Amino acid sequence: MIDLETPEYLEKVRTAMNSLAGSMLRPIARKYDEAEHTYPAELDAFRGIQVMGRKKKKPVEGEPAKPKSDKPAAGQNLGTVVTVEEMCWGDCGLMLSIPNAGLGNAAIAAVATDEQLERFGSKWAAMAITEAGSGSDAGSITATADLDGNEWVLNGEKIFVTCADRCEAVVVWATVDKSAGKAGIKSFVVEKGTPGFTLDHLEHKLGIRASDTGTFVLANCRIPKDNILGSAEVKKSTEGFKGVMKTFDNTRPMVAAMAVGVARASLDLLKEKLEAAGAKLDHAAAPNNLPAREKDYYMMEATLDAMRLLTWRAAWMADNGEFNNTEASMAKAKAGRSGTLITQKVADLLGPLGFSRAELAEKWMRDSKILDIFEGTGQIQHLIVARNVLKLSSKELK
Ligand SMILES: Cc1cc2nc3c(=O)[nH]c(=O)nc-3n(C[C@H](O)[C@H](O)[C@H](O)COP(=O)(O)OP(=O)(O)OC[C@H]3O[C@@H](n4cnc5c(N)ncnc54)[C@H](O)[C@@H]3O)c2cc1C
Structure with missing residues (x-):
């Protein structure tokens, strides 16, 4: 329906x-x-x-379950x-x-046990996957986690971690068994202040400069055994890793929504300036009689709608328990790329105002770039969609 x-x-x-x-x-x-x-x-x-x-919310014992709506x-x-x-x-x-x-x-929130939720649920938590030699191919990370008695010992370096300085804990991806490949990759909660866990430096960035991004070093960093999220078991299959990657099916539509928000802000400003300059935006006007800048505006408005509809579809599917891997990547690919094009075009159409700090258009152009990079670049989203459509594995289509 x-x-x-x-x-x-x-x-x-x-x-x-x-x-x-x-x-x-x-x-x-x-x-x-x-x-x-x-x-x-x-x-x-x-x-x-x-x-x-x-x-x-888990059902409370004795409380009648809510009838499932159709x-x-x-x-x-x-x-x-x-x-x-x-x-x-x-x-x-x-x-x-x-x-x-x-x-x-x-x-x-997605995978913690009740006990872990009790300990970490109220903490501000960043996510550290990326390493100097491993970004798009998250399965190739090299940070390690070795079990020693009742503790995991973590070693490695994580780069480009959002909220690195401000967060209170970090979900760190590391391998418990390098020989097992992706099957050995697990995630661990490392709390700030843990010995051996250091914030090395913060990045100076092109955009989203209000957000802090940093590098962590883990040097014989010991954390409790039960800080692992999910099972410690290394299965022969990559089911565990696929499970972790599924988090992206929920978060990619969110990044797509970020791109929609930034692009919309940019378009709103363009509309305001066009109208102030005497343009009468009229959706019923014949396209062949439109001034070029108004035609550009309508094209971008339509693209914005497409970005939003793809995003909503992916989120709606997640809400309804439908597998949305393809749709989440489609939303992220379309919104990430189109967001950069819209914000650039708006800056272009605004003339000198688009380059001036008097308005936020130049900032939105800088901010939108990251939304086509993190949570998987545009190219990687295309690859995921292609694999799903062509029914090819990650080994068959790289
Ligand atoms: C501001 C910022 C915040 C970030 N926040 C976080 C965070 O909180 N946590 C975290 O873990 N990471 C974070 N990242 C890292 C981000 O997720 C990675 O930068 C991103 O996944 C790309 O990885 P990479 O930089 O290693 O690029 P690479 O993987 O080296 O890719 C370089 C280029 O090659 C292309 N490419 C790679 N493989 C393929 C392929 N198979 N086919 C076609 N093209 C390909 C990519 O699309 C890209 O254009 C952040 C990055 C930035 C800039």
């Missing part, structure tokens, strides 16, 4: 988040673009607001992508700096 009506509750979420983003993020966007690495203290007001991922669900994932779009319309770098909304939080 296709129903393109937005449920009433989602409209309420959108309106509330838009007002929050417009009043709390947009006004300080330039300030923290310029004050790179400074924690935006204004974001403390968001503590306690859940932006990314929440563990499903209507399709518009649930948490759809609510999250709507929230994320609005927040990133406000400011993407600031959205990524909201306390307790790290990617590590999404991973913990």
Whole structure:
């Protein structure tokens, strides 16, 4: 069934988040673009607001189970992508700096046991997968975790970790058995302050400068045995690794939503300036009579709709328990790439204003680039879609 009506509750979420983003993020966007690495203290007001991922409530013993509805669900994932779009319309770098909304939080929420949730659920958690020699091919990471009595001993280096300075814990990917390849890769929660776990440096970046990104060194870093997320068992198959990769099926639509938010902010500004310059935007006008800049505007508006619809489909599928690996990658590929094209074109059409710091257009152009890189580059998303469509394995299509 296709129903393109937005449920009433989602409209309420959108309106509330838009007002929050417009009043709390947009006004300080330039300030923290310029004050790179400074924690935006204004974001403390968001503590306690859940932006990314929440563990499903377990049924309480004795409480009757809710009857299963046969209507399709518009649930948490759809609510999250709507929230994320609005927040990133406000400011993407600031959205990524909201306390307790790290990617590590999404991973913990997805797989932690009740006991782990109790210990780590309230901590701001980053996610550390990438290494100097391993980015797109996450299966080739070299950081190690060796069991020694009741502790794991971690060694390695993790680069480009978002929220590196501000987070309280990091979900670190490491291998427990190099000879097992992907099957040996597990994730571990390492709390800040653990001896042997050091933040080496922070990056100076092109965009999302309000968000801190850093490198961690793990040197004989000992963590409790039960800080491993999921099972420690190394199975012959790569099922465990595939399970970890499934987190991306939930988080890629969120990154796509970030791209929609930034591109929309950019288009809104263009519309405002076009109208101020006397353009009367009229969707009913014949395309062959339109001034070029208005035609460009409509093309970008249509692209923005396509980005959003792909994103919503992927999130909706996740809410309904449908396997959305292809659709999550389609959304991320389309939104990541088109977001960079829209923000560049807007800067272009604004003329000198698009290059000036008097407006945020140049910043949005810089910010949007990362959304086509992290959580898997555009090329990698195309590869995933191609593998799924052609029914080829990662060994058969590299
Ligand atoms: C600001 C920022 C924040 C980040 N935050 C995090 C974080 O919180 N946690 C984390 O773990 N990582 C993070 N990353 C890392 C990010 O996820 C990686 O940069 C990304 O996955 C790409 O990996 P790479 O940089 O090693 O590029 P590479 O894998 O070396 O790729 C380089 C280029 O080659 C292309 N390429 C690679 N393989 C193929 C292929 N098979 N076919 C076609 N093209 C290919 C890529 O698309 C890319 O264009 C962050 C990065 C940045 C810049």
